[in-house]
Amino acid sequence: MTKKVYNWGILAPGRIARKFATEIQQLENAFVFAVGSTNDERSKEFAAEFGTKHSYNNYADLVADPEVDIIYIASPHAFHAKQTLLCLDHHKPVLCEKALGLNLTEVKKMVERARENKVFFMEAMMVPHQPSYQKAKQIIESGKLGKIKSIHSWFGFNKSPYDHSQRLMNPVLGGGALLDIGLYPLFDTLYFLGEPQNITASAEFAPTGIDQSVSIRLDYPDGLSASVFASFVASSGVGTDIFCEFGTIRLRRQSALEQWIEVETLLSGVKRYTYEEKFCGLKLEASDAMRCLDEHRLESDLMPLSLSISLMKYMDLIRHQTHIIYPGEREPAIE
Numbered sequence: 001m002t003k004k005v006y007n008w009g010i011l012a013p014g015r016i017a018r019k020f021a022t023e024i025q026q027l028e029n030a031f032v033f034a035v036g037s038t039n040d041e042r043s044k045e046f047a048a049e050f051g052t053k054h055s056y057n058n059y060a061d062l063v064a065d066p067e068v069d070i071i072y073i074a075s076p077h078a079f080h081a082k083q084t085l086l087c088l089d090h091h092k093p094v095l096c097e098k099a100l101g102l103n104l105t106e107v108k109k110m111v112e113r114a115r116e117n118k119v120f121f122m123e124a125m126m127v128p129h130q131p132s133y134q135k136a137k138q139i140i141e142s143g144k145l146g147k148i149k150s151i152h153s154w155f156g157f158n159k160s161p162y163d164h165s166q167r168l169m170n171p172v173l174g175g176g177a178l179l180d181i182g183l184y185p186l187f188d189t190l191y192f193l194g195e196p197q198n199i200t201a202s203a204e205f206a207p208t209g210i211d212q213s214v215s216i217r218l219d220y221p222d223g224l225s226a227s228v229f230a231s232f233v234a235s236s237g238v239g240t241d242i243f244c245e246f247g248t249i250r251l252r253r254q255s256a257l258e259q260w261i262e263v264e265t266l267l268s269g270v271k272r273y274t275y276e277e278k279f280c281g282l283k284l285e286a287s288d289a290m291r292c293l294d295e296h297r298l299e300s301d302l303m304p305l306s307l308s309i310s311l312m313k314y315m316d317l318i319r320h321q322t323h324i325i326y327p328g329e330r331e332p333a334i335e
């Protein structure tokens with residue numbers, strides 16, 4: 001049976017939208033069909049670059065296009081909630097970039113609307129789709145390494161001096177290390193160890209008021225703990241070490257397309273698994289979204305909405321402890 005080809009609508013064509021569109025062009029069941037930007041020139045430029053059939057100079061026309069099958073939202077996080085609700089109210093399935101919103105109140109509203117309107121909705125969280133993570137999950141579930149005893153996970157780079165108006169540094173756009181990159185190591189601990197009993201966090205702030213580094217400790221029953229670190233001012237790279245009873249799993253990545261995993265045990269030494277680019281990247285999220293639509297699912301079983309809610313719940317808690325507050329919020333809701 002031939003696969004349905006999905007017409008993708010790209011909402012907010014910036015940096016990540018270009019990477020996403022480049023990658024999904026490699027998929028046989030995806031077509032970069034339409035683009036919507038607040039800026040006519042940006043929309044036309046993107047349309048010319050990717051050969052889209054339609055280019056709109058606003059989002060309303062994009063979501064109203066009856067031929068668009070699914071929308072990828074690629075704006076800064078501060079706009080995700082409003083734009084997701086716009087799409088869902090037009091019954092368009094949505095793949096929305098991380099962080100899914102600014103806080104749990106927003107994310108719950110988005111999830112509720114998707115469920116009320118019975119429309120597919122998913123956070124564009126790359127890692128659970130990546131082969132390295134699936135390998136790690138499989139090894140842990142096999143029990144070969146015994147129980148997890150601790151996780152250390154980090155995501156850091158230093159591109160200073162920063163332009164303070166740019167997305168990462170700008171509180172109005174939802175800038176800050178926790179929401180932009182800290183959610184990856186936090187995701188890893190939730191993904192592999194589940195929800196903690198207790199969480200303790202500290203943050204270092206940039207002159208613009210955003211958190212430029214965050215350090216988090218998560219405590220689990222029986223004295224287990226995990227640590228998470230994210231920073232725009234420390235060149236730590238990206239990694240997760242999972243210490244188990246009989247060995248260690250090391251997950252590493254340079255980019256969405258370049259990743260590897262090492263598994264070390266006393267008996268077997270170090271085994272390294274690498275993956276070709278064609279099996280990695282942002283296109284995996286798109287593939288999964290289209291698989292879900294093929295199967296008439298309203299959410300992904302690989303990246304369920306409960307995981308997005310859990311992630312945001314703990315980010316709210318961390319923000320509450322560290323006083324990370326965005327303009328327009330009095331403080332993050334705590335539940």
Ligand SMILES: NC(=O)c1ccc[n+]([C@@H]2O[C@H](COP(=O)([O-])OP(=O)(O)OC[C@H]3O[C@@H](n4cnc5c(N)ncnc54)[C@H](OP(=O)(O)O)[C@@H]3O)[C@@H](O)[C@H]2O)c1
Pocket residue numbers: 011012013014015016017036037038039042074075076077079097098099124126167173180256
């Ligand atoms: N999955 C990943 O690996 C990954 C990597 C990087 C970023 N991201 C996520 O992708 C999202 C976008 O990041 P990006 O770096 O691609 O953003 P960007 O290039 O700075 O902006 C993307 C688009 O967002 C809209 N936008 C930007 N600034 C705005 C403003 N001040 N007011 C209103 N709209 C604005 C514009 O859309 P219009 O053209 O319509 O005006 C712009 O074209 C973020 O949520 C980020 O966390 C994900």
